[in-house]
Amino acid sequence: MKKPLLDVRDLAVAFDTDGGAVHAVNGVSYTLHEGETLGIVGESGSGKSVHVLAMLGLIPRPPGRITGGQVLFEGRDLLALKERDLRKIRGGAIGFVFQDPMSSLNPGMTVAAQIVEPLRIHLGLDARAARARAKDLLDLVRIPNAGARLDQYPHEFSGGQRQRVMIAIGLSCRPKLLIADEATTALDVTVQAEIVALVQELKRELGMAIIWITHDLGVVAGISDTVQVMYAGRILERGPVDDIFSDPRNAYTLGLLRSLPDLSGGRAGRRRLHQIEGAPPDMRHPPPGDPFAPRNAFATPRCRAEMPPLVQAPGAAPGHLVAAWYDLPKLLAAEAAR
Amino acid sequence: MLRFLARRLALAVPTLILASMIIFALQQLLPGDVATALTGEERDPQVIAFIRQKYHLDAPLPVRYAYWAGGVLRGDLGESIRLQKPVSELIVEKLPVTLELACLAMLVALAIGVPMGVLSAVKRGQAADTIANGVALWGLSVPNFWLGILLILLFSVQLGWLPASGYVSPFESLSDNLAAMVMPAFVLGNAIAAVMMRHTRAAMLGVLGSDYVRTARAKGVSPMRVTLRHALPNAAIPIITLGALEFGQLLSGAVLTEQVFSVPGFGKLMVDAVFNRDFATVQGVVICTAATYIALNLAADLLSAAVNPKLRRA
Structure with a gap:
C-alpha cells in the first residue's frame, strides 16, 4: 500500500446564519494515499466541497468556522497552521480546479499572468522562466498555439479551454494533490469527456493524487480508484469504485445508482428514471440519527434514533465501508423475492 | 477602439444641441430679462425697449436661439451684456x-x-x-x-x-x-x-x-x-x-x-x-x-x- 498523503479526522464545519448555525460537515474521516484518485459524490449541500475548502482555509470566516477535527497533510495538521504557512501549501503541494471556468478565472488578467502567479510564489521563478513554464503548461493541457495565447484574456477562450487553463494553473507547481471541485459540471458533455480524459492522462504523467468532487456518478466511475458518498455532511459509504457500483450497501448510494439512466438494455431495458423522494434535512437542526433515514424506505427505528458508524461492510471487498443499521443486500433480496 | 471613440464623439453632438436648447428655453421661465435687470429701479420703458432691440431680445425664441447657435458655431459664445466682456473671455478667466x-x-x-x-x-x-x-x-x-x-x-x-x-x-x-x-x-x-x-x-x-x-x-x-x-x-x-x-x-x-x-x-x-x-x-x-x-x-x-x-x- 502507498503512503497516506491526506488524513482527515473527524472534520466538522459550521456556518453561522441568522437562523442559527448550519452544520455543513459533521465528523468526516478518511485517508487518501499518494497517487490515489478519490471521487466524492453527493448532492448540493452534502458537504463535499465545503469540507475540502474548509481544510485549506478557503471558506469565508466568518460566517464559516471549523468546529473540530484534524487534517494531516504529509503529517502536518493543516487546521493548526497559520494562514501564512497554509498559503505555501495552497497552489503549491495542493492544486485546485474549480467548477465554473467562466467565473473562476480573473476577467481582468491575461492567462499568462494568472498561470505565472503560483510559479513565482511557490517555485520562486523569475518572470522570464515563469512565462516559459506557463507556455509549457498550456502545451501540457493541449491548448494549441500556446505561445500566442498567453497574452489573451479569459473571455477569448472557449469554456473547455478555460477549464484547461484552470487545470494548467492547478498543476503548475506539480502538486502532490489535485482537488477538482465540480470541474466538469459547467461543461458540455463532449467537453466533459475531453477534460476527464486529459486529467487521467496528466495523472499518468505526473502521478499526483486527485480528489474529484462531483454529483455526476458517471464521471466518478470513469476516473476514480475509490468512491466516497456524502450526505448531510457525513460519509455514508466509501470503497473501491467497482465494489460501490456493483454492491452498494447504503440506500442513498443505491438511490443515486438507480437514478442513472441505463442505456445498455436497448428499448426493452429502458425504464423511468428513479427519483429519490423528499429533500435533504435542514442542517440547522440535523436529525439525531441517520440523516438519510427520513427519505429511506428501508430505514429502521434505530436509523432514526442513532447515527450508524462508518464500518467495514460485512462480506464486501476490504475497505468498503458503510454507515447503515440495515443490511441492504438482504433487504433487496427479500424485495426481489416478493 | 477608434470606432468606439468616433461613435461616442458623434453622440456628443446631439447631446450638446439638446442641452443648449433646454437651457435656452428654461431661462425664458425666469421673470424679467437683462433689460429689466440693467435698468434697475427706474425701469425707463424707452431704455428697456432700446436694450431689447439692440440685443434682439424682442425677437421670437427660435430666432434668438438661431442667433446664439450661429455664434457658437463660429466660436463666439456671445457677450456678457452686464460685464461688457465676451463670454469666452469670462470662461477662460474662471x-x-x-x-x-x-x-x-x-x-x-x-x-x-x-x-x-x-x-x-x-x-x-x-x-x-x-x-x-x-x-x-x-x-x-x-x-x-x-x-x-x-x-x-x-x-x-x-x-x-x-x-x-x-x-x-x-x-x-x-x-x-x-x-x-x-x-x-x-x-x-x-x-x-x-x-x-x-x-x-x-x-x-x-x-x-x-x-x-x-x-x-x-x-x-x-x-x-x-x-x-x-x-x-x-x-x-x-x-x-x-x-x-x-x-x-x-x-x-x-x-x-x-x-x-x-x-x-x-x-x-x-x-x-x-x-x-x-x-x-x-x-x-x-x-x-x-x-x-x-x-x-x-x-x-x-x-x-x-x-x-x-x-x-x-
Missing part, C-alpha cells in the same frame, strides 16, 4: 480656478474614499468597517458650507494657519495658492469621499466574493495582492464612473463652497449671471460644462475599457 479646485477636491476624495472603501470591504463587519461607515455617514450628512465655516474658524481664526478666503494664482505663488485652496478642496472632497467609499465598499464586496478571488487564494496569493491586484481592478469600473460624474459636478462650479471661501470660480460666475439675467453667460457656462461632462464620461469609458479587457471590443 475655468482654471474651478479646474484646480475640482482636481484638488477629486484628489482628496480618491485619497480618502477608495482606501477607506477597500479597507471596510476587506474588514467587513469588523471595527474598521464600522468606523469607516461612520466616517462616511458623517461626510454625507455634514453640509459643505457649514464644514467650510468651521474649518475657517479653526484654521484661520483660531490657529491662523490658513487664509480664510481669497484666491492667489499658482503662477504668482504656488504655496499661497495651495494654502488658499486646501480648505475648499477638503470640504468638497470630503463629501465626495463619502460617496466614493460607499461605492468602493459595495463594488469590492461583490468582487471579493467572486470565484476568481477564491481561485487566487487557492493559488497561495497573499491577501494584499488578492485585494489590490485581483479584486480592486475588477471593482474599479463603478468607481471610475462615479468619479467622472462627481468631477463633472465639481467643474460646473461649487456654488456654496466657492461663496464661503470667496473662490472666484464657475459657481460664482453662474450665480451672478442668473441673478442679472445675463443669459449669454449662463448659456456659455452651461454649454462649456455640458461639453466637459461628455468629455469626462468618455474618459471614464476609455478608462473602464483599459481596466476591463472585455469592454475593449464593444
